[in-house]
Amino acid sequence: MPPHPETETVGNGNRSQWRYMYASSFLQVLDSSIFIPVCFTLFVALRAALIFFLPVEMSSDASWYLNRAINIARGEGYSEAGYPTAYWPVGYPGFLGVLFYLFGQDQLVAQLANLFMAVGSFFLQLELTRRIFRSEATTRLSLLLLTIYPNHIAYTSLLLTEVYFTFLLLLGIYLYIVQRGWIWILLSGLVFGLATLTKPQVLFLPGLLVLFRILSQEEKDRLREDLVKGIAIYLVMTVILVPWAVRNSQVFGEIVLISTNGGATLLSGNNPSADGGHVENDELVAQRNFSVQDQVESDRRARELAIQWIRDNPKRFIALLPLKAWHLWAKDGEAEWAYQAGYPQYEQYWYVFRTVRWVNQIFYVLLLAGSLLAAVLLINNRHRVIWPWVLIGYCLMIYLTMISIVFSGQSRFHFPAMPWAIMYAAWAFIMFSSGRLQHDNERQKIAKATPER
Template identity: 40%
Template sequence: MSAKVIRFPTRPTRLALRLEWFATDRSVLLGIWALYFALRVAVLTIDVAPTSDAEWYYLRAASLAAGRGYLDNAGAPTAFWPPGWPIALGLVFARFGASTVSLGIFNLVSAMLIGATTLALGRRLFGSEGAARAGLLLLAVYPNAIGYVPLALTEVFYTALLMAGCWVLVARTSRWHLVGAGLLFGIATLVKAQTLVVVPLVFAIAWLRAGDLWRRLPRLVGEGLLVLAIAALTVLPWSIRNQAQLGHWVAVSTNGGYTLLTGNHDTATGDYTPDAPVVEALMARPGLDEVARDAEARRLGLAWIRDHPGRFLALAPKKLMRLWLPDGEAEWAYQGGAPGYDRFAPAYRAVRLLNQAFYGALMLGFAVAFPAMIARRRRDGQRWIGWWLLPYGIALYPTLICLVFSGQSRFHYPVMPWVCMTAGWLLVTLLGRAGERRAPAPTLH
């Protein structure tokens, strides 16, 4: 006679219960949002005067708000640097006054939009509320993301536009969403001219992630072309303005050639080096207007690449290192524009070091998550290609651009919310495995 064996389910571990609470309790999400908001409001209490690039944008926005137009420092119409950020900031200044307070509040609103899209995309791309919340939490405490909020630089506003456009495409259910995405990407192109590269990337992932590849291709190509067409129409009024005021056709801006030359010349180091002799000589050359100077810079940059292919390729690793190794560059703005920087310099440096360590951990998680996700999807019998690849596509976009132009750590700022949501998925996945009880379930005989 044999005894009947009764097996009871394993009791969840404390870690498993904690993870479930983190992923399901409403108070947890409210707490993350409170932390996210409070840290960004706190940094707005630091007085930071716009300097360098930020000063240019701030003064253009003030000029637009005053009705004087988009003018250079000499008072002449210009298309130097893309105008999207000064135009948006100018609208804010026209309504609330030109001040760093108005600037900070506008950036705070943009930062909150970044947080919202990070949470929404984390849910959509990884199918996990816990992973989405973890990604938002990582972004909430990421010092460099916080540090940009008071600054008159493009990064916060641009990142909000980029993420909103991607969210609309990923979650689209009608053609009106395609129109909305086109408008968002068009405005983003006015902030950073290379943005439209992202649109084919998103549609490529949408095409590869599902079956019936060739049957779906014509429809996706048509949708992609619609988004690009709407984006181009959004940019067109600015291009017409350039033709009317500059006498030349300029699609977005006149700094593309200049940026190319700063990264590709005899003394280039892989970084953005505007003080190089060849660049300074060109900028000082008489008889060239803005458009002609940019065209000449483009010619010189392309000629250097053609004549020095080996040196151009040798710069590639340096450009990549300049782009991806350092982080925390927001500190430079405080060093140049915060009156109290010298008094609190040790604290700023400590935060910079802490940020670099945090950034390194995020990037390590981002790298490890790639093979981990492929292995998990194959184990579960899923196609390995999915929306989870979008963060890596977004990271590829500035990488390819920097290989041609130059590397700056500032350029990876728009990628970091995607890095946070991916690292958040990995963190929750690893903790979930650690929380699984390995002991056999208790039995009765």
């Protein structure tokens, strides 16, 4: 028997009313004067708690960075086993080396530096979201999402490049977008130079920002000024990068711009055992015959082996492209591996770590879904955001994907794009919620204005 029309109308009205109340209450919470201070306090507390109450011994890449930084602090230079090295870019271990020289050779010094840089990212995300999306609700929600993002929290204790590099990216973009004076332009060049010493692929990002600046300018007479400032940024970056290239050339006897692992990275993703991720246990990979004292020649061998394999297996190389993208974007929460390897009581509490990992994965998928929804909403809502700056995050995601499908896909490589994914997801949620609120509010007004029969 179908429901009575009046009963159905009342039911729908109640559902709309409850939906309106819940959404309205949530937006009121976001609008609270204490929301940002509370978020900031929770942000710091969660990350500091891991540092002080969940001690983890560095392993794998983190251990390598730690030991190289200690060598630098001791005056032994960027070296491994007594030999000069440039295997990984010097940016992060060099930064740690300076900290260790000034404050002592303790990993806690580096972990606290990570905490301070994470805090810096918190405020940079606040300013960038507020200026680009022009929505205080979006800004506040993005801070909440960043605050409780488990993988971001977990990385604070680990001596890996992700927190440092992400902070530099956000800072460089902020300085270029928000500040227009020459001193800020030069500072952004300095920041991008340090970021390039950490991950060379950032080299092209300032050029993208200059292009966006040109596209956003209505006054054509500022074109020349924008181009000159772009050139200035790259000149400052050159001043940062050239001394390191000179050092490498003197040490290795040939030109090495930043690092000696490009060939090895290419080979690890393009070999007979390749599955889209980082593969080292393959006979072809072993043929690079790596040694620290012979790292330049080893890198050359690796590059030649990888290129030859791609030439001999073009169909397999093409088939690996989507698999590499999958390994880059499908999973999150890889910080758990570091705790599995370095936290003494991991086996006792493995179920807690694994539960957090699953919660993080759900959270991450929702963020990506929100980013995709935001891309759709932007089609008809360009006037609500600052164009084309809102596209920076999407360009970064695409750029990271392009690099990964050539080399290899690893989930930690998408870490620098996550602040932008959070911004997009927050904006999409606010847009959707505001639209439903407006729709429900209009329905309620219509219902109240309709006379009873």
